[in-house]
Amino acid sequence: MHVTIRLFARLRELAGTAELARQVPDGASAQDAWNALVAEFPAMKDYGGSISCAVNEDYSRLTTPLHDGDEVAFLPPVSGG
């Protein structure tokens, strides 16, 4: 199935883009999409324990199952204020 991956801040810089279109297997979770992303961009590996994720613009657990057409965003630790 097709998903859109959105990246912010340093993750965006590591990927060289803010948005990626990728295929993931049916039944894949946000974590699975992250794992595929790390395989593509190994420099992101260090973020595995500290990212948050949002599916379709709502904060979500990494265990959240994805559906065709979903947008999943991966967020490095935040620093607003």
Added chain:
Amino acid sequence: MRPAWAPDTGRSTISGGYTEQMAVTPDRSVETSRDAGSVTFGVTAAPLDVQAVAGLVARDSDGAVATFVGLVRDHNAGRAVRWLDYEAFVPLALKAFEQIGGEAAEKWPDTRLAIHHRTGRVEIGEASVAIAAASPHRAHAFAACRYAIERVKQIAPIWKHEHFEGGEVWIEGATADPADDTARTAALERACT
């Protein structure tokens, strides 16, 4: 128009729309809240006006408005800071602000919050965030205002890219988890002590 700093997501009409709409003015038409008239939130590339933000929440029944203005300072961790570039995931940031407003309303039912955050390049001495909490009583206004900035730092999907003398670095603080009760409790403790 997409600011130069913003990631090219192919959604410039959306982010640009927010940028245009979120300008902080007392004009109620710019409110973004789902509970318009009681809580107002914004993310904007325009300079912040804390007086205007305070004006969004104060009512005749209020005896106090507490405001907080976060400023870009000229030093951090031993570095001479030149400016900060803020990046935000705007729709999620607005939802996070709404959540914070809801949490504050639950704890202090007579209190209303407005939260507005800058994006893009913010110069030394300029405001990066402006928060106003209005209440009939000062204790609740102070507490809700402090609570709001603590929660913004914990869960708002916003990042500062620090440009300092000799380099640049992304500042990374908390792993955002809006459902983390430990973080929420820590923010409440800071607000109430």
